[in-house]
Amino acid sequence: MNDNDSTSSRKLDHVRIVMDEDVAAKGIYTGFAAYRMPHDAVPELDLAAIDTSTALLGKPMRAPLLISSMTGGAFDVARINLALAEAAQALGLAMGVGSQRSAIRDQRLAYTYQVRQVAPSIPLLANLGAVQLNYGYGVDECRRAVEMIEADALILHLNVLQEAVQPEGNTNFKGLLQKIELVCRDVGVPVIAKEVGNGISAQAARRLIEAGVWGIDIAGAGGTSWSEVERFRHSTGQGARVAGAFAGWGIPTTEAIRTVRAALPNILVIGSGGIRSGVDIAKAIAAGAVGYFQKPVDIDRLLSAIANALF
Numbered sequence: 029m030n031d032n033d034s035t036s037s038r039k040l041d042h043v044r045i046v047m048d049e050d051v052a053a054k055g056i057y058t059g060f061a062a063y064r065m066p067h068d069a070v071p072e073l074d075l076a077a078i079d080t081s082t083a084l085l086g087k088p089m090r091a092p093l094l095i096s097s098m099t100g101g102a103f104d105v106a107r108i109n110l111a112l113a114e115a116a117q118a119l120g121l122a123m124g125v126g127s128q129r130s131a132i133r134d135q136r137l138a139y140t141y142q143v144r145q146v147a148p149s150i151p152l153l154a155n156l157g158a159v160q161l162n163y164g165y166g167v168d169e170c171r172r173a174v175e176m177i178e179a180d181a182l183i184l185h186l187n188v189l190q191e192a193v194q195p196e197g198n199t200n201f202k203g204l205l206q207k208i209e210l211v212c213r214d215v216g217v218p219v220i221a222k223e224v225g226n227g228i229s230a231q232a233a234r235r236l237i238e239a240g241v242w243g244i245d246i247a248g249a250g251g252t253s254w255s256e257v258e259r260f261r262h263s264t265g266q267g268a269r270v271a272g273a274f275a276g277w278g279i280p281t282t283e284a285i286r287t288v289r290a291a292l293p294n295i296l297v298i299g300s301g302g303i304r305s306g307v308d309i310a311k312a313i314a315a316g317a318v319g320y321f322q323k324p325v326d327i328d329r330l331l332s333a334i335a336n337a338l339f
């Protein structure tokens with residue numbers, strides 16, 4: 029099996045594992061349940077007049093919602109990206125594709141990420157792992173990822189814990205900030221730094237912004253745990269036990285949103301990780317995630333569109 033085959037089979041493993049296994053974080057919570065929105069019995073407003081529309085990267089959106097980067101890179105998952113993109117286009121949302129590393133290696137896989145034909149006007153985000161900048165990737169590869177899908181911005185994901193417990197993980201994280209700075213300077217589109225479910229602290233966010241990153245997706249803890257996902261990919265009991273020890277690791281979503289927003293009042297903060305309902309979304313925005321919420325999003329319609337797209 030060459031490296032590209034193994035990247036594709038990892039993508040399929042990930043989709044299968046998140047659908048079939050319990051990969052939720054354990055003993056750590058997003059924190060949304062601990063917050064109550066203030067109830068106002070006399071709001072003096074007309075619900076029908078409320079407008080959730082906003083804009084990202086110069087493109088209009090009907091609600092401040094992003095379908096997080098998830099997949100691509102294998103024949104069987106191409107239809108997931110297409111279905112998600114159709115839903116995003118129909119509902120006026122933004123979308124990210126999963127890590128494009130496999131298609132950088134093998135251009136024949138590019139089509140598994142290409143969704144512009146069904147989503148011509150959404151904000152669309154390319155995706156690569158920041159750690160790859162220590163494994164032969166540079167500005168050229170980042171530019172290719174953006175061009176491959178006609179993206180409006182590039183997400184560099186920071187998945188330190190996942191790489192550390194992954195059987196075939198890339199674990200040299202030294203000197204990355206300097207390389208991220210070069211990408212931000214030369215890639216030609218805004219760069220967003222994103223975790224994958226363990227959260228970004230105020231200090232880490234500040235260093236990333238100083239390096240030239242435009243926005244932060246805090247992807248906090250309490251939802252999907254990527255050490256739990258990797259636990260299911262280990263063939264040895266020892267590897268699985270090490271991964272399992274981190275099921276409660278990270279910065280809860282609400283804490284990450286609050287602290288990053290307090291430290292950096294004027295940047296784009298995407299509040300994700302364990303978002304389960306429209307009420308969670310409202311609380312994320314109240315805690316400091318980007319945008320404003322003036323009319324409830326029809327979350328049932330949104331979820332059923334995504335469910336229909338997926339299954």
Ligand SMILES: Cc1cc2nc3c(=O)[nH]c(=O)nc-3n(C[C@H](O)[C@H](O)[C@H](O)COP(=O)(O)O)c2cc1C
Nearest residue numbers: 043096097098126127185224225247251252301302
């Ligand atoms: C099947 C699957 C694949 C994912 N692949 C990527 C990826 O390639 N790049 C990335 O930045 N995040 C990836 N993620 C992480 C999500 O974008 C998100 O940050 C994470 O799952 C935490 O959010 P959640 O608790 O709502 O699931 C993936 C998530 C899932 C479920």
